[in-house]
Structures are given as C-alpha cells and as structure tokens.
Amino acid sequence: MKSDKQIEVLAGVASCQRQARRNKWLYLPIALALSVGSLFSGSLALIAIALLYASDVVELLLSSVATRLTQRQEEDRVVLGYGRLEIATELAGCVAVALLSASVIYHGVMRLNSPHLAQGWIIVVLVSVLIGIELLVFSKPAPTSWRRRKIGTSPPLWSDRLAFLLPVLAGGVAILLLGSGRTDTIIAVLLSGALLWFALRGIGEALRSSLLGAPSNLDAADVVQQIISVEGVQDIHHLHFWRLPEQRLAIDAHVVVTVPNWPKAEAIRDHIEAILIHKFGVEHSTLEMETPDRELDSCHVYGT
Ligand SMILES: [Zn+2]
CATH class of the missing domain: 3.30.70.1350 (Cation efflux protein, cytoplasmic domain)
Structure with a gap:
C-alpha cells in the first residue's frame, strides 16, 4: 500500500505529464510554420528542425491512440494489458524519423555540390521567435522521478531543443553577414545526423523493451x-x-x-x-x- 507522500509524488508527476502533453500540441503549428518558412527561404536547416518538432507531434498522436487502446481493461487472456502496442507505435515513430532525417542528409549532401543561398532573415526571425516560445512555454523543469522513468525514446527536453535551434540561428546570421551558401546546408546535415542518431537509439530501446529488457536509463x-x-x-x-x-x-x-x-x-x-x-x-x-x-x-x- 502506498503512503500519502508517495501518492502525492505520483499525482504531481501525472499532473506535469498532462501539462506537457497539452503544451506539445503547440508543436504542430510550429512544425507547419517552419515548413512554410523553409519553402520561402530555401533553408534546409529549417526543414531539419521542423522534423524535430514534427517527430514530437507524431509521437504524441501515436501515443494518444496507443494510450486509448491500452486503457482497455486487462482480462484473463490479456493479463498484462495492451502495453506492448505502445512499444510498437514508438518503434513506428522512430523508423519514420530515421527515414526522414536520412532523406534530409541525402538532399543536403547533394546540395553541397551546388551551393544555394537561403534567405537568412527569414531563418533569423523564425528561429528567434521559436527560442522565445521555448523559453516562455516549455522551460518548466520536469520532476526528477518523471525524468528518471522516461526511456530513451522520449523526445528531447526543451534545453536539448535549444541546442538544435541555436546553430540554425547562428547559420542565419552567418548567411546575412557573410553570404555563405553552404552554411545552412552543413548545419542541416549535422542536425539531421543528430536526429538520425536519436531515432536509431529509440529503435534499439523499443526493441529492447519488447524483449523485456531493463530500460537503458535504469541502472x-x-x-x-x-x-x-x-x-x-x-x-x-x-x-x-x-x-x-x-x-x-x-x-x-x-x-x-x-x-x-x-x-x-x-x-x-x-x-x-x-x-x-x-x-x-x-x-x-x-x-x-x-x-x-x-x-x-x-x-x-x-x-x-
Ligand atoms: Zn526466492
């Protein structure tokens, strides 16, 4: 039986999770704005960070469907419930992100041979607004117990996303000041490489969970x-x-x-x-x- 203190901690974690899920729906308009911005600016780096946010939206959509299904009551024939469905949807999401980021890397490498000057001011304005939103909306720290139990497939924290946004902002400034045609493409390839790495780790983690392994962040x-x-x-x-x-x-x-x-x-x-x-x-x-x-x-x- 859990003590009042334990119940209080669990209720706090659940409340933070609900808030985080509500905030995450903001990623959808953000991903759309970045995609439109990429079309108008010709920036591949904006596509890479659109992919970062879109992957969170896909994860949210898939996990919402999986959560609905997993809420079905356990029964004598399915005593552990439908939790494995959640792992299957995580696997599908990670495979999709891996394929899309590999595609951005391919287009980036092709573009390096024929440099293309992106519209630096669109990149600077869009990414500056986005950094402001991150600091205002998403920077609330999650409770330690929640962070600990989240597994490797979890989306990056807001501070990790800033690590993606700041190089793109610097690239936009470099285009404005130096007029370098390759800067944006090189940043896009590097960021997509990082996304591909996260996605491959997520695939490994989902496979590990399906084999009943301990999650990698639990010692x-x-x-x-x-x-x-x-x-x-x-x-x-x-x-x-x-x-x-x-x-x-x-x-x-x-x-x-x-x-x-x-x-x-x-x-x-x-x-x-x-x-x-x-x-x-x-x-x-x-x-x-x-x-x-x-x-x-x-x-x-x-x-x-
Ligand atoms: Zn024993």
Whole structure:
C-alpha cells in the first residue's frame, strides 16, 4: 500500500505529464510554420528542425491512440494489458524519423555540390521567435522521478531543443553577414545526423523493451544495491523488469530478510517500495519477502 507522500509524488508527476502533453500540441503549428518558412527561404536547416518538432507531434498522436487502446481493461487472456502496442507505435515513430532525417542528409549532401543561398532573415526571425516560445512555454523543469522513468525514446527536453535551434540561428546570421551558401546546408546535415542518431537509439530501446529488457536509463545494478542496503535485507533474486503502458516500469523480485528482522518484513517492504518510487520512479512493484532457508536451489539475481 502506498503512503500519502508517495501518492502525492505520483499525482504531481501525472499532473506535469498532462501539462506537457497539452503544451506539445503547440508543436504542430510550429512544425507547419517552419515548413512554410523553409519553402520561402530555401533553408534546409529549417526543414531539419521542423522534423524535430514534427517527430514530437507524431509521437504524441501515436501515443494518444496507443494510450486509448491500452486503457482497455486487462482480462484473463490479456493479463498484462495492451502495453506492448505502445512499444510498437514508438518503434513506428522512430523508423519514420530515421527515414526522414536520412532523406534530409541525402538532399543536403547533394546540395553541397551546388551551393544555394537561403534567405537568412527569414531563418533569423523564425528561429528567434521559436527560442522565445521555448523559453516562455516549455522551460518548466520536469520532476526528477518523471525524468528518471522516461526511456530513451522520449523526445528531447526543451534545453536539448535549444541546442538544435541555436546553430540554425547562428547559420542565419552567418548567411546575412557573410553570404555563405553552404552554411545552412552543413548545419542541416549535422542536425539531421543528430536526429538520425536519436531515432536509431529509440529503435534499439523499443526493441529492447519488447524483449523485456531493463530500460537503458535504469541502472539495474544500482536497484539491486539500493535494495540490499536496506537494513534487514540479506539478499535479492528473481529480479524482473516489466514495461507497463505510458512508459511506466514494474519490478518484481524475491527479497530475503534476515531471521532476526523477519517480524519487520512488512516495514522493510514499505521501505523498499518507497526507494523504488523516489529514486527510480518505479510505481509498480511486487516483492515476495522470504526467509533465508526458503530457497533450496541457487538463485540468480536477475531472471529465474
Ligand atoms: Zn526466492
């Protein structure tokens, strides 16, 4: 059973997630404005950052559909629910971004042979407005427990997006001041390369989740260490990680309690659950408490 404090933390995380999802719908007009700006300015770098925002919109659309489906009640034939659908949609989104960014890289490399001077002032105005929106709307920090549980497929944070916007702004200024025809194209190729890298990592992470692996941003050894360091815990084994809908993670494990501390087993379990929530953002845990003489065979820490 969760304490009032734990319920309060989880409610705060859920509220931040809802706010972030509402804000994300702003990405759609932003991506459209960048695409139109790219048409008028001839800038490939604007296409690259339009792709950055469009990928978030696609992720939002797909996850909305997946969330609706995964809200269907678990039943005796589908006891873990429809959470795997979410992984499938993440995989589809990442593959789409990988293909589109590879396409921008291809066009950029082709364009390097025939330099094209983009309209620098359109780039500077559009990107300056966008940086202002990022600072005003998206710069609210997410709670630590939420950040921890978000997996590698998550879209970049606002500060990461600034790392995409600032080079494009600098490129626009360079076009205005120096009239360099290749600057915009080189920046577009570099940014699309970064997007391609994120998308490939996302594909790897989605495949890893579908194989029931621990997410890459969760240090499984640290989870084990934190549990074993709780007073009264002697050992842990049969540790499994499960991916639940909405990128939540579940853990189940056998926890061996020392004989003198066995009367306090309930309190020890509450302590471990609190650590899992606060340190790792894991809300759903199933812990089987047992005495040292329970296991007759040798057990592995992970798996069976
Ligand atoms: Zn056991």
